Amino acid sequence: MANVLVVGFDPSSAGERAVDFAMDLAKLSGSAVIIVHVLEWSPYSFLTPEEIEERHARRKEELSRAKESIIDPLVKKLSAGGISVETSIRYGHVAETLGAVAEEAGASQIIIGRTGGPGIASRLFGSVAGALAQSSPVPCTIVP
Amino acid sequence: MTFKNLMSWPSVLGAAMALLLSSSVAQAATVDETVNEIFASSTGWFVSLIFSSFPGTSFPWIVGWLVVAATVFTLYFMFIQFRGFSHAIALVKGDYSDPNDAGEVSHFQALATALSGTVGLGNIAGVAVAVGIGGPGATFWMILAGLMGMASKFTECTLGVKYRNEYANGTVSGGPMYYLTKGFAERGIPGGKILAVLFAIFCILGALGGGNMFQANQAHQQISGIVGEYPGWITGIVFAGVVFAVIVGGLKSIASVTEKVVPFMGIMYVAAALIILLVNYDKIGWAIGQIFEGAFTGLGVAGGFVGALIQGFKRAAFSNEAGVGSAAIAHSAVRTKEPITEGLVSLLEPLIDTVVICTMTALVIIITGQMMTDPATGNYIVEDGMIATVGGVSGVGLTSAAFGSAISWFPYVLALAVVLFAFSTMISWSYYGLKAWTYLFGEGKGKEIAFKVIFCVFVVIGAAANLGPVIDFSDAAIFAMAVVNIIGLYFLMPIVKRELDSYLSRLQSGEIKKFK
Numbered sequence: 001m002a003n004v005l006v007v008g009f010d011p012s013s014a015g016e017r018a019v020d021f022a023m024d025l026a027k028l029s030g031s032a033v034i035i036v037h038v039l040e041w042s043p044y045s046f047l048t049p050e051e052i053e054e055r056h057a058r059r060k061e062e063l064s065r066a067k068e069s070i071i072d073p074l075v076k077k078l079s080a081g082g083i084s085v086e087t088s089i090r091y092g093h094v095a096e097t098l099g100a101v102a103e104e105a106g107a108s109q110i111i112i113g114r115t116g117g118p119g120i121a122s123r124l125f126g127s128v129a130g131a132l133a134q135s136s137p138v139p140c141t142i143v144p
Numbered sequence: 145m146t147f148k149n150l151m152s153w154p155s156v157l158g159a160a161m162a163l164l165l166s167s168s169v170a171q172a173a174t175v176d177e178t179v180n181e182i183f184a185s186s187t188g189w190f191v192s193l194i195f196s197s198f199p200g201t202s203f204p205w206i207v208g209w210l211v212v213a214a215t216v217f218t219l220y221f222m223f224i225q226f227r228g229f230s231h232a233i234a235l236v237k238g239d240y241s242d243p244n245d246a247g248e249v250s251h252f253q254a255l256a257t258a259l260s261g262t263v264g265l266g267n268i269a270g271v272a273v274a275v276g277i278g279g280p281g282a283t284f285w286m287i288l289a290g291l292m293g294m295a296s297k298f299t300e301c302t303l304g305v306k307y308r309n310e311y312a313n314g315t316v317s318g319g320p321m322y323y324l325t326k327g328f329a330e331r332g333i334p335g336g337k338i339l340a341v342l343f344a345i346f347c348i349l350g351a352l353g354g355g356n357m358f359q360a361n362q363a364h365q366q367i368s369g370i371v372g373e374y375p376g377w378i379t380g381i382v383f384a385g386v387v388f389a390v391i392v393g394g395l396k397s398i399a400s401v402t403e404k405v406v407p408f409m410g411i412m413y414v415a416a417a418l419i420i421l422l423v424n425y426d427k428i429g430w431a432i433g434q435i436f437e438g439a440f441t442g443l444g445v446a447g448g449f450v451g452a453l454i455q456g457f458k459r460a461a462f463s464n465e466a467g468v469g470s471a472a473i474a475h476s477a478v479r480t481k482e483p484i485t486e487g488l489v490s491l492l493e494p495l496i497d498t499v500v501i502c503t504m505t506a507l508v509i510i511i512t513g514q515m516m517t518d519p520a521t522g523n524y525i526v527e528d529g530m531i532a533t534v535g536g537v538s539g540v541g542l543t544s545a546a547f548g549s550a551i552s553w554f555p556y557v558l559a560l561a562v563v564l565f566a567f568s569t570m571i572s573w574s575y576y577g578l579k580a581w582t583y584l585f586g587e588g589k590g591k592e593i594a595f596k597v598i599f600c601v602f603v604v605i606g607a608a609a610n611l612g613p614v615i616d617f618s619d620a621a622i623f624a625m626a627v628v629n630i631i632g633l634y635f636l637m638p639i640v641k642r643e644l645d646s647y648l649s650r651l652q653s654g655e656i657k658k659f660k
Binding site for chain 2: 043045048049050053054062063090091100
């Protein structure tokens with residue numbers, strides 16, 4: 001089985017750096033790449049009755065918007081060069097979801113970009129990188 | 145129904161005329177008084193119809209109706225509220241949720257939203273009314289009604305999901321209107337459509353009554369209790385404005401703030417009650433004794449044990465809405481392949497709402513000694529059919545006084561909680577009412593706006609009217625929903641049974657997978 005790399009991607013320079021890094025690594029090691037975009041979602045948030053009614057329709061919209069405006073442009077830009085690239089759009093907590101995808105695919109590592117500095121927000125609320133470092137089931141590369 | 149009440153229609157016209165002429169003639173009558181007069185006289189006949197007693201007794205037939213229904217469902221589904229309890233918890237925790245469905249409404253969210261529609265004034269004011277009239281014994285009957293109501297809720301919510309309408313754009317509409325129509329047609333029983341239309345009419349009245357006016361009324365009482373007396377219509381207009389901004393203006397931010405604050409308020413309320421109970425731990429045994437003793441003897445309260453029973457059952461039904469059909473509307477929007485799962489989740493509602501939260505309120509009122517007893521006999525002192533209280537208060541005022549006697553600043557928190565609960569209940573009921581409205585008149589922007597505007601007008605009326613007529617009408621409208629809904633549930637319960645048996649056997653065989 002080919003080696004698999006899971007990349008967390010969002011439309012930012014950090015996300016792009018992570019994908020670039022993963023592609024380079026994949027070329028060197030002959031790995032397959034799974035690009036994952038996570039839509040932040042908690043099953044324990046509170047919704048109004050109207051939001052509940054519209055949720056299914058909204059979800060469809062969100063998924064297609066994420067595909068059209070985030071994943072498709074990225075895939076178009078990538079020069080795969082013989083590397084197998086899969087994409088996936090998921091709902092959930094970012095770090096947990098990346099971990100779950102990595103486990104499902106039997107990936108050898110997770111690659112993400114570092115978004116912020118040691119700001120007050122990430123001190124208070126934690127960062128994806130921090131959460132992943134604590135919870136990732138496989139080795140994790142954070143691209144600066 | 146009494147003849148006198150039938151005769152009251154002409155006085156509606158009279159009162160309406162009085163309102164029109166009030167600028168020139170009736171300077172003495174305030175706006176509040178006029179609103180109250182019109183309201184009381186125009187709804188009296190409906191109230192007496194719903195609450196008329198069995199001939200020769202003082203037992204309202206509607207209470208018997210609810211008790212019998214809850215008992216029938218409990219027995220028919222062989223105590224599903226206990227059998228299905230642990231599975232319901234597992235469902236809410238997400239143990240059976242497919243991770244690929246993440247992003248859809250979870251069972252937890254459906255439960256939380258349905259709860260925020262029911263947890264509210266019924267738990268704070270309603271319980272105080274029950275205990276204030278029926279004595280501590282009302283609590284026992286309330287708890288019993290809550291436990292049995294779990295089976296009613298299970299039945300209606302399962303049907304709500306099973307027979308909802310799904311539209312091409314991905315939205316859904318469901319509730320008793322839909323299962324009465326589709327379920328009856330499926331079983332080949334005539335009359336489903338008539339019941340559905342009746343239900344929709346009562347649901348609109350219930351939305352305007354218990355889901356709106358009662359809430360506005362109690363919110364006003366709370367605010368005026370803190371800042372001093374002022375006319376109710378002022379509160380009404382402010383509330384109506386905010387509700388209008390949310391349901392017509394689509395100001396989601398207000399709604400979502402409320403939806404987030406309300407659960408914390410609920411937790412805080414229970415925590416405060418627990419603290420008061422812990423501090424008075426030595427009296428808990430006595431209070432429970434009072435509840436049991438009162439349940440069967442009435443402790444000298446007017447109406448005796450029947451009075452306690454009626455009050456307990458009434459307020460429980462009003463609080464948790466089991467059998468009323470409203471929850472079926474809320475739950476039917478959830479996306480699930482198995483209708484039974486929604487039914488199982490919904491049976492937790494009466495438990496949380498009535499058995500836990502209402503009992504807390506009742507215990508706090510009893511333990512803090514708000515209700516005065518006659519030192520000579522040990523019985524409660526009854527004045528005008530109500531137990532005399534230390535501050536001469538009733539409804540929210542009684543609960544507030546009870547909490548305030550233990551935690552002096554808590555009435556302020558409670559006032560805020562009441563206002564927020566009232567608001568979230570209004571938002572939920574505006575949705576239920578709207579669903580009934582669109583069922584009757586069809587979907588469409590203009591029609592929806594019309595209902596929403598009417599809804600806002602009733603906020604003002606509710607805040608201006610007195611508690612008595614408002615609470616009577618609210619109860620009557622909500623119980624009228626239960627009359628129609630429960631007839632439907634009797635006819636459709638074999639369908640639920642089939643679903644349940646199939647689900648349980650697949651759960652047993654492992655066909656329904658656990659993901660966590």
